[in-house]
Amino acid sequence: MRSKDEVSSKRVAYLAWDRTTRWFHWINLLCVLALVVLGLAILNEKSFGVSADGKILLKTLHVYVGYVFTINLTWRLTWAFVGSSRARWLALLPIGRGYTEALRQYVRGLWQGAPPGYLGHNPLGRLMVTAxxxxxxxxxxxxxxxxxxxxxxxPFGGIIAEWVTNGDPEKLANLTPGSKDAVDPVAYDEMRSFRKPFVTTHEYSFYTLIVLILVHVAAVVITEIREKNSLVSAMLSGEKTFTEAPIDELEPPDSG
Ligand code: HEM
Structure with missing residues (x-):
């Protein structure tokens, strides 16, 4: 679906992002901000002098925001199968007939100072969104x-609790986060070894995310300044503006 209003004698507004995509974006931004702040506090708890209870509270808050974040992300990934054409995988991922050529043309255009205008993600943007x-x-x-x-x-707490207590009902009843009182020491050590790669991945993926966010924000600001197509406000209104019909409006993503 496309809305096309005259916004000036030259610029025309086109519907770029549907409502689900816009809601996802802003909920995701708020969750990621909160998760980064709480994550940094968890990471630096020693320097901040956080008590043992404070640490559990930080992790609990982080996990509650994490649930909202995960549900929102799951909904967006589902929407990529069932949503509007510009929200779908074909418009998001660096795949489909002609993608490589489109990327080449876009980079050449950027180099020459006049990249083709895209209503959806441009070919470089698709790489960023995928990452x-x-x-x-x-x-x-x-x-x-x-x-x-x-x-x-x-969703895994029940299995982990059974594991570290060897299923002993009395230990299970007394099991508390951050305390080793009710755990079986051998099972607990095994669980900690199993957990290690997940902590490492979570931490390094966090650093990667910070870099990607910085590049994403810089790319959006530069594109907005150079192309003046209301890229930032489009995430609120849904509409981007163009002086010439955007290239992917002529060839919608569904056509491959
Ligand atoms: C964009 C999303 C997220 C970011 C940027 C993020 C960031 C971080 C950071 C920086 C840490 C501290 C480093 C570490 O201890 O490994 C951390 C720890 C943690 N995160 Fe996340 N996180 C995110 C999503 C989630 C989600 C969805 C959950 C669960 C629902 C979650 C659960 C945890 C837990 C339990 C810890 C404590 C790990 C530990 O004890 O070291 N995080 N997170």
């Missing part, structure tokens, strides 16, 4: 495992 979604999904999966190993919270 962002991959890293966000990695954070969601590893985070859910850590919620289980650190706090015995869903």
């Amino acid at each position: 962002l979604l991959l890293v966000l999904a990695t954070q969601a999966v590893t985070g859910l495992v850590l919620a289980g190993t650190d706090l015995y919270k869903p």
Whole structure:
């Protein structure tokens, strides 16, 4: 679906992002901001002098925001199968007939100072979106495992609790996050070894995400200044503006 209003004698507004995509974007931004701040506090808890209880509270808050983040991300990944054409995988991933040629043309255009205008993601933007979604999904999966190993919270907390107590009902009843009182020492050490790669991945994926976010924001600001197509406000209004019909409006993503 396309809305086309005259916004000036030269610029025409086109519907770029549907409502689901815009809601996803802003909920995701708020969640990621909160997760980064809480994550940094967890990472630096010693320097901040956080108490043992404070650490559990930080992790619990981080996990609750993490659930909202994961549900929102899952909904967006589902929307990529069932949503509007510009929200679908074919418009997001660096795939499909003609992608390599489109990328070449876009980079050449950038080099010459006049890249072709895209209503959806431009070919470079698709690479960025793919990288962002991959890293966000990695954070969601590893985070859910850590919620289980650190706090015995869903979806894996029940299995982890059974593991570290060897299923002993009395130990299970007394099991508390951050305390080793009710655990079987051998099982607990095994669980900690299992958890290690997830913590490492969660941490390095976090650093990667920070770099990607910086590049993403810089690319959006530069594109907005150079192409003046309301890229930033399009995430609120849904509409981008163009002086000439955008290249992917002539060839919608569904056509491959
Ligand atoms: C964009 C998403 C996320 C970011 C940027 C992020 C960032 C971080 C950072 C920087 C840390 C501290 C480093 C570490 O201890 O490994 C951390 C720890 C943790 N995160 Fe996340 N996180 C995200 C998503 C999630 C999700 C979705 C969950 C679960 C629902 C989660 C659960 C945890 C837990 C339990 C810890 C504590 C791990 C530990 O004890 O070291 N995170 N996160």
